[in-house]
Amino acid sequence: MDIDIDLYRHEVRVSTSPLVRLSAIDISPDHPQRTFVFIHGFGGQAAQWHYQMQKFAVENRVIALDLRGHGLSDKPAGGYDMPQTIQDIENALTLLKVNGKIVLVGHSFGGAVVTEYAVKNPDRIERLILMATASEFKLQTTLKLALNLPVWFLKIIEPVTRRWLFAPPHALKSFNANNMAKWNGAEKFPSLNVPTLVIRGHRDLVFERPLFEKVAESIPGAEDVDIRVSGHMVMLERRDAVDRSIERFLVGEGQRSWRESTRAVKKKKSGRDVLRAQRPWLENYEAGVPYTVGVPNIPLNHLLRSAVRRFPKHPALFFEGSKLSYRRVNHEANRFANSLIALGVGKGARVVLLLPNVPQMVIGFYGAMKAGASAVLVPPIIEPEEVIRQIKDSEASVLVTLSMWAGLAKQIQAGSGVPHIVLTDPAHYLSLPKYLISKWRNRGYGLQNALRWRDLLAGNSNKSPTVDVTPGDLAVIQYTGGTTGQSKGVMLSHRNLVANALQTRHWLPEAEEGKERFLCVVPIFHSYGLTAAMNVPISLGAAMILKTQFQTLDVLKAIKKYKPTIFPGSPSMYVAINNFRGVRKYGINSIKACISGSAPLPIEVQEAFEKLTKGRLVEGYGLTEASPVTHANPLGDKRKVGTIGIPLPSTQAKIVDLSNRKMEVKQGQIG
Template sequence: MQPTYPWLEKYPTGVDWHMVLQGRPLGEMFDRAAARFGQQTCIDFLGRKTSYEGIADQVGRAAAGLQALGIGKGDRVGLMMPNCPAFVVAYFAVLKLGGIIVNFNPLYAVEELEYQLRDSRTDILITLDLKILFEKTELLLRHRLLEKVIVQSFTAMLPGWKGALFRLFKGRMLADISRAAGGAVSSFEDLCDNDGRFQPPEAIDPIEDVAVLQYTGGTTGVPKGAMLTHANLSINVEQVRAWVTNLEEGSERIMGFLPLFHVFAMTTVMNFGIASGAEIVLVPRFDLDESLKLIHKVKPTTMPGVPTIYNAMLHHPKIHKFDMQSLKFCISGGAPLPAEVKRGFEAVSGCALVEGYGLSETSPMATANPVTGPVKEGSIGVPVPQTLISIRSLENPDTEVPLGQPGEICIRGPQVMKGYWQDPEASEEAFIGRFFRSGDVGTMDEDGYIFIVDRIKDLILCSGYNVYPRRIEEAIYEHPAVEEVTVVGIPDDYRGEAPKAFIKLRDGEELDKTGLLAFLKPKLSRIEMPEEIEFRDELPKTMIGKLSKKELREE
């Protein structure tokens, strides 16, 4: 049978798997960083730099303003915005009050936002005055799903001249929040117009108190709020810090392309960056050309990313004209990292590209390849400190399988979530004993290295995001011309995987790709839209008449 800890024999040099890990309130983690690195740059946002001391002042003012609105321990506050200083400020302000952050993907369709608001019982949302965000927010207000909306001016966060130019040439992208009805909408600037004094909440228990509700479909496609405690998140930061042995506190610069509302960036960009006293270069939207120019200019030392980003950079026609030699550590997550992308990116950058693995439910990092030393191609590495990986039988998850045999990857560690928000049944199903069931099939070799074999369910990994065929199918089924639909993932050179819809129309009905995409636009986010649509006279079925995806995948 499988040894309990086969990875210990060849664990990365300088990393202690047995290290003591102590969870602490994330607000305390922030305060420690602000005290240590006060005058150093904390955030560089499109050229506007703010020190740790400056961000700490804004956090205090935001906390005081939120407390005046009645926000306290256990209250949910939604954040819906791209990467920007206001996200960081609001995040830590809420947590210092003992509140709970609920991350909302700005790309979500209104229907998805409505479901998450209802399920989380979030009635206050912080967003930006960009039309693409505020127009959705106004709809949510009209539907009486929100009581209060706080809006940060996008141009106020930019360097003065950039803000003026944006208003002059791109003013049409900004919403006029002064026209919003009633007193439900107020500005972030007004929220922070105070002396920054607030009453600290009753003691935060990092083990029990939830810090973030991170919504994920897991492997079912039904969104659930993973309850990540202060200890889950703060310990995962310490696990990452222990793993990256070639970085120096207070001296690093992190490139923040990945969205902070995603758990991967929340931990490896924001929380890791703050705890390490790093300068965090925040980018609101990834653009390949502009991002490469920014790397060349600001010279980051670390850059978390997803395979599609590294692949896009690698294949840029002028990649060799950009200086990437400042990079000391890059980690890839969210989707499998192709070996050719890893080798190619390391060749052009001179930086080790390390693949890690985890889920929203694990804060997210559970395994990683060594930063220095041998790496096994195709592996997601070994467990990070104090984390156990058990490969369980697919037929009987109570038993482990022998080394080298496929089974479900199950994870136990201090970074594993407390459970799913208000869903005890789903929480119980997600665990076998104290091990979280990942829904992924993998193997473990004699050195404790883990290899992903397949995914148990049908979710599609698109640019690091989980895309659920069932949701796309349900949206397509709403079209009156559609009789049957099946959605599967197909290989995509840029995004890793993309949705493809196979459709059978009702007799006598007509529909083309253009018409269907127009129908789906208000129902699905951009990343969920089918990349390909194929109309067929018949769709494959199982012996009992259920639509079958197997034959379509094999094609």
């Protein structure tokens, strides 16, 4: 499961005097089979476990801690001895509400730490795993001499060492002197009475080989796995071999050599089997699609922050020949957020985005999220009277729209009383010649006292505002008619939108982080476009190819130029592409996957489009109240053509009797 584990990072306060907060990565799907706790070693960090966390988070709760003084945890002056280290872990697990037994994993000196924890708390341990752990930690002469140097000198060379040591000099010196240098496994290993797996790299030269070999020999009944062609960071260098060894150990199938780990692992029945019995559609999931998704406890704008942190220079937006990087989009969103705050529009306010798929839509949306405001999405294609009614109903404070729609903006202000109008030129983020031409064409459009996008953003900081936005806060008011006639505002929280973005993202198991390109022609002001054409690509760090409307030739030219790989759309779009003369010369075979929404997908349309692209086109279903995607066909061979598909991960569904809505019908019956 390819995920950004930092989305699941938060702090736990393990001490108040002095204040010490440990940074914890905590990923938990529904109905986890086990709980893993990963502990790094001297100078390490929680993120070094990212391969194992991604692997085992599919079915288990996985937790990795930055120890005191390391990674993103607080770095106090003292408290680096073993008793305090164990107390920190115990406090963290209590605060994280970890109940029952755990699989405890430690690397290098982290193996010594988890050994101490297991000796003290044997009833809490289901399995113990020691990686690259020695019986004693006798540092090489060079590093030992370095740790004897004064802190002020070590700080001078810290910019060089921080690439491989994730703790400051004072923490490393104290951790070594008061903890690591004193520790002797010969006194502790024989006391272990829990199932233990020892994994070591055959080429590990950090400590002397006999010190590694002695570990398994000293632990009663321990399994010993010597992984070839691997050094000290064995879980990174040979992650597949390590993962297989762990899987075998968990099901009680020991092995003597890493070579034996190529055999398939037989899994025992677990709580996941109960989940499959409750949700029979899970049998039709494609390989790589998780049954459930651990939803991080974050606001929606953290998806953008994640993309910026991982892919700052990658293209975020392609629009009519221009390109904006993720860093640029983030800076612009920050400026817009700070602009709103300067206007007195902050947390709880409503910002109407009456825009097509232009960069300002993405920037304005995430800027509103960062300011703690709610985005009100209104289709610009409906009657002006209905637009005015919806905006008035939402009690909006700001309206952002195109300068060419200034006349409509005037009507809205008069009819709804919205205090602030922001006008923007659709060519604002294009090249200077294109912008000047567009500005000249739209010179007659304006509104007295309206704010101009360029002027509004120019004087504000590109730093993220410090507004406290929580997952439960209102993020979007999306107007939809449904089957009731007059449109009503559906209120969606940050958590709603984060959950659906990740559910949909995981339906694309072959999508690669930072490498995909989405053709975004479905309108973002629609709930399907909001998720599939904006939030999902941002969660992937993908590039978004924005089109303001669907015109077949224009879209085909964009496909030829930008080579999109994923195309969320509607049946009418796929029909138009299928019927376009000479469509093959536009290189549409770059498209790998499409999920069709908004209307039933005819079988002949699906077959023709797949023949042209060699990609996969499947039908999906959703409703605005669900943010919106709830069902989709698998992208592989398990799909069922002519249906809406099966529920997405972490989605419950049932078919009820037509006359008795409380009674669920049996499989194969009409409901």
